[in-house]
Amino acid sequence: MAVEQCELCDKVKDRVHYNKKIEMRICRLCYNTEVCIAECAFCKREKRVALRIDAGPVCPCCYYRVRERYPCDECERVKAIQAHGLCPACYQRKEREKKKALVKEPILASSEVIAFPALPAP
Numbered sequence: 001m002a003v004e005q006c007e008l009c010d011k012v013k014d015r016v017h018y019n020k021k022i023e024m025r026i027c028r029l030c031y032n033t034e035v036c037i038a039e040c041a042f043c044k045r046e047k048r049v050a051l052r053i054d055a056g057p058v059c060p061c062c063y064y065r066v067r068e069r070y071p072c073d074e075c076e077r078v079k080a081i082q083a084h085g086l087c088p089a090c091y092q093r094k095e096r097e098k099k100k101a102l103v104k105e106p107i108l109a110s111s112e113v114i115a116f117p118a119l120p121a122p
């Protein structure tokens, strides 16, 4: 594997890839911190992408708003979205069903892991 120098942080890394968007050869770390930026589907500003939904990328600020009023794919109630376009109740039910299909034992609701990406307060 070729060892190359990242054009952004100048560190020598073994995984440096050419990025078309910024036209530089950059490492994975720089990609995550510098390039995960897109036009938000709601505010139309170039921001870090917190979440991607059908409408497009969502910045952290809009993510909070979207969470509050996005209709759930399953029950169609306007709810805080947990993941995959589902409200927490529907998401957890689906996850339980998924786990039940894998393991035969019943799973307690308290063992559910709420998978929210960590975001700074708006």
Ligand SMILES: [Zn+2]
Pocket (backbone or CB within 6 Å): 006, 007, 008, 009, 010, 011, 026, 027, 028, 029, 030, 031
């Ligand atoms: Zn770098």
Ligand SMILES: [Zn+2]
Pocket (backbone or CB within 6 Å): 040, 041, 042, 043, 044, 045, 047, 058, 059, 060, 061, 062, 063
């Ligand atoms: Zn936004």
Ligand SMILES: [Zn+2]
Pocket (backbone or CB within 6 Å): 072, 073, 074, 075, 076, 077, 079, 086, 087, 088, 089, 090, 091
């Ligand atoms: Zn729901």
